[in-house]
Amino acid sequence: MQISLGVKAIFEEAGLLGNVAILIASLFALDKSSDVTIDNSVKVADITGLGKTTIGFLLVAFSTSLPELSVSVFAAISQENISVAIGNVIGSNIVNICLILGICFLLIAIKNSGRLTFPTSIGKEEAQSLYFGLFIASIIPLALVYIGEASRFIGLILLILFIYNTIQLSKGGTGKEKKKEAKTVKADIQNPNKYIMWTFVGVAGVVASSYFIVDSASYIAISVGVPRIVIGATIVAFGTSLPELVTSVDATKKGHLEIALGNIVGSGFINITCILGVTLVSSTLTVNMAAFSDLVMFSIIANLFLWYFLTNQRISWREGLMLLFLYFLFLTIMLRGYRT
Secondary structure (H helix, E strand, C coil): CHHHHHHHHHHHHHHHHHHHHHHHHHHHHHHHHHHHHHHHHHHHHHHHCCCHHHHHHHHHHHHHCHHHHHHHHHHHHCHHHHHHHHHHHHHHHHHHHHHHHHHHHHHHHHHCCCCCCCCCCCCHHHHHHHHHHHHHHHHHHHHHHHHCEECHHHHHHHHHHHHHHHHHHHCCCCHHHHHHHHHHCCCCCCCCHHHHHHHHHHHHHHHHHHHHHHHHHHHHHHHHCCCHHHHHHHHHHHHHCHHHHHHHHHHHHCCCHHHHHHHHHHHHHHHHHHHHHHHHHHCCCCEEHHHHHHHHHHHHHHHHHHHHHHHCCCCCHHHHHHHHHHHHHHHHHHHHHHHC
């Protein structure tokens, strides 16, 4: 308790500029820690023989979602910051689809000289996983807004849904894929412990930096009068989406757009089930979801756009610009609502 109070005092004594510096440094540490976590968790996955679909949709997505999880848990424990946590969860989905996939679509279009392209390696089962992820990421927030509130019971249901889907995905890899990947990493199978150790080191860095992000962002919000929901849905949501941005852009540059799609859609699914579930279970409050109706509607619109692009197998510079414009529109409306 005394340690917690001492850390709180640091933020108060730092002032506005000091907290801005803390926020920037924490976002940098968050990005680097997430990189360590992702790189080593993927190696662990390869050693254990998991398939590409599971790595993209679940393992990489869960690794890149660790910042959102940590930020949301710390914000939920501090009851007055619960709106930052939920705003971060929903806002991150908008950032992931509109900003990150918008950039990825432009990159893949530039690489293919603007021609319409779609990753042909996405199979039927992989496509179904993407559609299911988009459906869940859309219907659950909409249902919560319709119900009007969210409690620990709702959070428990979301966690059960996440666990069930995780089990199903783990069973989805084909034997051929697993044997092929197992042969690829045969040289490393003798020593997987170092990758596991570095994965935990990365997670520790993610948790620590996320704690500083929540407190510094909350202090800045109070200092300049910005509503917590706006901070959660914009600054914090973008900061916690840096791992998705880095991994998705890298995957796209290397010609693996399907991994980027799995990462982004998987992150959206994990945000709404696992992270929102943990947030609600961690809080003793019953949250009024009506305050998040604008965020939810933007999130649904973003999901519908991506759903349309995937079902029609349309990915070009036009689709990339449409997503980026939607993100610009989202920021404009959020900030204009704050000013008024």
